[in-house]
Amino acid sequence: METFWEAFRRHGVSRRDFLKFATAITGIMGLSPSMVPQVVKALETKPRVPVLWIHGLECTCCSESFIRSATPLASDVLLTMISLEYDDTLSAAAGEDLEKHRKEIIKKYWGNYILAVEGNPPLGEDGMYCIINGESFLKHLKESAEGAKAIIAWGSCASWGCVQAAKPNPTTAVPIDKVIKDKPIIKVPGCPPIAEVMTGVIMHLVLFDSIPPLDAQGRPKQFYGNRIHDTCYRRAFFNAGQFVERFDDEGAKKGWCLYKVGCRGPTTYNSCGNIRWYNGLSYPIQAGHGCIGCSEENFWDRGPFYQRLTTIPVPNVEANADKVGMAVAAAAAAGAIAHGVISKLRSKPSKEG
Amino acid sequence: MREEVVKRLYIFSPSLRIWHWVNFLSITVLFLTGLYIGSPFFIGSSGYEATYAYAHNLTMDFIRFIHFSAGYVLFFSFLFRLYIAFFRKGDRLFIPAVWKSDFWKGVLEMVLHYIFIKPWHRTYIRNPLARLAYFIFYMALALMIATGFAMYGLSKPDGFWAKLFGWLVPLLGGEFMVHMWHHWLAWLIVLFVIVHVYMVIRYDVIEKEGEVSSMFNGMKNFKETPVDAEELS
Numbered sequence: 001m002e003t004f005w006e007a008f009r010r011h012g013v014s015r016r017d018f019l020k021f022a023t024a025i026t027g028i029m030g031l032s033p034s035m036v037p038q039v040v041k042a043l044e045t046k047p048r049v050p051v052l053w054i055h056g057l058e059c060t061c062c063s064e065s066f067i068r069s070a071t072p073l074a075s076d077v078l079l080t081m082i083s084l085e086y087d088d089t090l091s092a093a094a095g096e097d098l099e100k101h102r103k104e105i106i107k108k109y110w111g112n113y114i115l116a117v118e119g120n121p122p123l124g125e126d127g128m129y130c131i132i133n134g135e136s137f138l139k140h141l142k143e144s145a146e147g148a149k150a151i152i153a154w155g156s157c158a159s160w161g162c163v164q165a166a167k168p169n170p171t172t173a174v175p176i177d178k179v180i181k182d183k184p185i186i187k188v189p190g191c192p193p194i195a196e197v198m199t200g201v202i203m204h205l206v207l208f209d210s211i212p213p214l215d216a217q218g219r220p221k222q223f224y225g226n227r228i229h230d231t232c233y234r235r236a237f238f239n240a241g242q243f244v245e246r247f248d249d250e251g252a253k254k255g256w257c258l259y260k261v262g263c264r265g266p267t268t269y270n271s272c273g274n275i276r277w278y279n280g281l282s283y284p285i286q287a288g289h290g291c292i293g294c295s296e297e298n299f300w301d302r303g304p305f306y307q308r309l310t311t312i313p314v315p316n317v318e319a320n321a322d323k324v325g326m327a328v329a330a331a332a333a334a335g336a337i338a339h340g341v342i343s344k345l346r347s348k349p350s351k352e353g
Numbered sequence: 354m355r356e357e358v359v360k361r362l363y364i365f366s367p368s369l370r371i372w373h374w375v376n377f378l379s380i381t382v383l384f385l386t387g388l389y390i391g392s393p394f395f396i397g398s399s400g401y402e403a404t405y406a407y408a409h410n411l412t413m414d415f416i417r418f419i420h421f422s423a424g425y426v427l428f429f430s431f432l433f434r435l436y437i438a439f440f441r442k443g444d445r446l447f448i449p450a451v452w453k454s455d456f457w458k459g460v461l462e463m464v465l466h467y468i469f470i471k472p473w474h475r476t477y478i479r480n481p482l483a484r485l486a487y488f489i490f491y492m493a494l495a496l497m498i499a500t501g502f503a504m505y506g507l508s509k510p511d512g513f514w515a516k517l518f519g520w521l522v523p524l525l526g527g528e529f530m531v532h533m534w535h536h537w538l539a540w541l542i543v544l545f546v547i548v549h550v551y552m553v554i555r556y557d558v559i560e561k562e563g564e565v566s567s568m569f570n571g572m573k574n575f576k577e578t579p580v581d582a583e584e585l586s
Contacts, residue, residue, distance in 0.1 A: 186451065215510075217523045225510040227528070239414035240406035241393055260393065267528040297527040309536060321533060322391060325540025332544050336551035339467070340558075346469060347559050 004043040007080040018043070021072065028071050028221030029200050029212075042207040049206045050105055050113040052144055053087040056137040057130050057164045057173050058119025062155040065192035069199045070279035077199050082206060082323075085113070088132060099133050103195060106147045114205060117141065117158045121179055122171035129171040134173035150211060151176070151185045152201060155295060159187035159218075166300035174305075177218070184211050189270075189296035196275050197223045202344060217297075219269070228291050229265035230274030234258070252288060256265040262306040263290030269294045357561075358450050359574040364478060364585065365567060368437045375570055379398050379427040380542065386420040387539055421505060428498045434503055443585045446479045456481050460468045478579045483552070493523040500535045504528065 008018050022040045026033065053064075069072045078084050085101045094101075105113060119137075122129035124353040127136030142304055153176050156162035158335040177185050188201055190241070201220055204212040229235065237243070237257040244251040244258050259266070265273075268291055272283040284291055290306070293299040302310050309320040319327075365373075393413055401409055433458035438444045450456040459481035467482075474480070479487075503521045506514025507528070522528050556564040563574045 216520060222508070228506065230508050236403035239412060239417075240403040241410065241413040241416075242400070242403055242406065242483065243393060264529065267532055269528070293529060295530060299529075302529050310533065321536040321540065322388075325536070328540065329543050329547060332547045336547060340551060340555055341558055342469065343555060346472070 003045060003047055004081055006047065008043075009346060011080060021076075025200075025203055028196055029204050039055050039207060045211065046207060048083045048111050050085045051082045051116055051202075052085055052102060052113060052148075053116040053118065053138060054132075054137075054144055055087075056117065056141065056157070057171065058120030058155065058157045058162075060118070061192040062118045062157075062198070063087075063089065065190075065195045066198050067195075068278060069195035071196060072199055072203070074195070074199065077202060080102065082114075082202060088115055096133070102144070110147040112149055113147070114150055114152065114202075115144050115183075116152045116154055116202075117176050118154040118174050120164070120175055121159045122164070122173045123179075124170070124172035129173075132353060138179065142178065145180045146181055148183055150205060151180065151183050152205070153185050153187045153189075153218075154176070154198065155193055156189045156191045156299070157193055159189035160297040160299075163300050166298070185218060186211060186214065186220060189219060189224075189295040189297075191299075193295070194223075194271055194275055194277060197271055208210065223271045223275075224269045224295070226271075226273070227266060228268045228273045228285070229263075231267050231271075232285055233273070234285060241270050247288075255288070258285060258288075258290040260308070261290055262294030262304065262308055262334060264296070264299070264305070265291045268293040268296050359561075359576060359577070360578065361572050361574055361580070362478070362579070362585065363571055364443055364573050365571040366437065366441055366444055367571070368404065368433070368531070370465055370568055372434050372437070372572060375426065375430045375445045376434075379423045379430065380546070382423040382426060383420060384539060384543065387418050387535075389416050390420060424498070424501050424505065427494070428502065431494055431498060441500065446584065447491055449481065449484040449488045451485075456484075460485060476575055476577050476579045478573070478581050478584065486545065486548070490542070490549075493541050493545070497535065497542065499536070500525075502530050504535070 005018065008021075013021075020042065022043055023033075023036050026036050026039045029039075031039070069077065072081070085105045086098065088098065091098050119130075120125060120140040121136075121141050123138065127138035130137035132140045138222065153159045157164065157173075158176045161169075161173055161175050164171060177187075186201060186205075188198060190197070197220075201212060201222065204220070212222065215221050215224060217224075229238070232238075234255065234257050237255075238259055242251060242254075242256045243260045245260055246252070246257050247261065257263070263285065265285060265321075272285070272291070276286070277284045284298070292305045293302070296302075304311065307320065309322065311325055312319045383412055390413070391414075406412055438447075459475070459477075462471060462474055463480050463482035466474040478484075499518050499521050502514050503518040506516075506518055507513055507522065509515060511520070525531050525534060553564045556562045557566075561574065563572065567573045
């Protein structure tokens with residue numbers, strides 16, 4: 001297969017633009033400027049990597065996000081950086097021939113291709129809740145994973161389970177690392193993940209032929225190392241104690257901190273605060289809505305999204321940890337006083353007698 | 354006038370007493386500032402630009418600073434508490450002997466006593482039920498410190514505190530759950546404090562063991578030799 005540089009030349013890209021591109025993606029990948037020569041060298045020598053992109057239970061929002069990548073353009077990644085050999089959502093019309101092609105690629109590039117998984121497998125009813133080409137997605141996934149060099153878990157579905165795995169999880173959907181244990185899996189959570197994070201992960205994989213440094217939960221450190229709260233442009237309002245109390249109050253108009261209306265920024269690790277969305281245009285908090293923590297595990301079960309704490313199911317009341325705590329403390333204090341009075345009354349006879 | 358012969362036993366070492374009151378102060382400060390941080394109930398700085406608000410009002414930033422400072426005090430005093438337990442037998446009363454059947458009999462006895470079924474109970478320096486409660490309290494403190502410093506430390510993901518306690522975040526299932534545990538344990542500690550204060554007053558008033566003053570002078574009064582007296586030295 002041709003190298004990136006050869007592919008660029010084929011597209012009529014000048015050396016100057018090529019170097020500019022290499023510098024830009026070095027920054028996007030979270031590497032220091034001193035790494036630019038290595039990135040250039042990798043682009044000149046590394047062949048394009050075949051990628052199989054499979055879809056399980058999901059909504060395709062990861063693909064939708066991916067095609068909006070601006071640095072690099074998604075088209076550049078797809079057409080010149082990787083060799084996208086299979087994407088069943090995009091080529092459904094090709095039918096059985098596409099499945100044949102997938103099997104060929106697995107055989108031909110055994111141990112050398114990258115598997116990108118969007119969505120997750122449902123285990124219930126032998127995986128029959130998600131069928132690809134007449135077979136369960138579970139089988140499809142295992143088969144495709146067997147010869148892969150590395151696996152990318154796109155989005156919260158593949159990483160944590162997301163909405164289909166939320167309680168009561170009727171299809172027993174599980175994240176892919178519950179099914180595939182023997183391959184390196186890079187989790188790129190988010191619902192969807194940020195486009196530049198997706199292309200950044202792919203570039204790291206193909207340019208350095210290695211897995212980007214991962215944190216304890218399997219996410220690339222350079223994109224999921226910081227809390228949104230710690231990178232938020234509204235942080236100054238938090239520190240100053242200036243909060244939005246309601247979505248129609250003065251604070252909301254002034255763009256104050258959304259902490260009190262349930263923003264999950266303080267508990268969510270992602271790059272929304274610094275990379276942002278749509279080529280750095282905006283992100284949910286900037287648009288005036290709190291973060292819902294879509295890149296965190298089980299975020300669907302940790303609602304309501306407009307309160308800081310989850311509710312505790314107490315019949316007929318809206319309760320959370322603090323309210324229940326307060327009630328229990330009050331009851332304990334009352335109980336202690338009552339207990340003390342009874343103890344005192346009962347201890348009297350023995351003292352005198 | 355009634356005279357009673359009592360044994361006065363020296364139980365609480367000066368280090369332990371100092372720790373107790375430092376602990377009391379830091380927990381009080383932590384709980385009150387924690388309530389504010391969890392639900393900031395006033396807008397302390399309206400009318401100012403966020404950048405200049407610090408200079409004028411009690412801000413979230415300042416309350417958090419107090420909370421974190423008290424957190425450091427709690428953590429290091431807790432380490433100090435564990436440290437002194439190595440050197441003096443009498444400072445190890447929080448360890449419950451759960452492996453002994455006699456211990457569980459003692460727990461049962463105390464429960465029956467507290468629900469007014471058994472009018473009398475054996476005299477202890479620290480009864481088994483109390484030991485269990487203290488043990489749970491120490492565990493809650495340790496988890497409180499760990500969850501607190503995990504959240505605090507991860508502002509600097511490669512820093513010292515993140516390395517020391519950051520592993521707790523995936524273990525509890527994400528940082529949101531760390532916040533939840535921090536809340537739940539805070540209330541568990543409050544519950545302990547309520548029962549603790551009640552029991553101290555109860556033992557002082559009803560059983561006349563001088564419980565309240567014991568945390569100042571270290572001495573407690575007993576009408577008979579406590580069954581666990583050998584655990585003092």
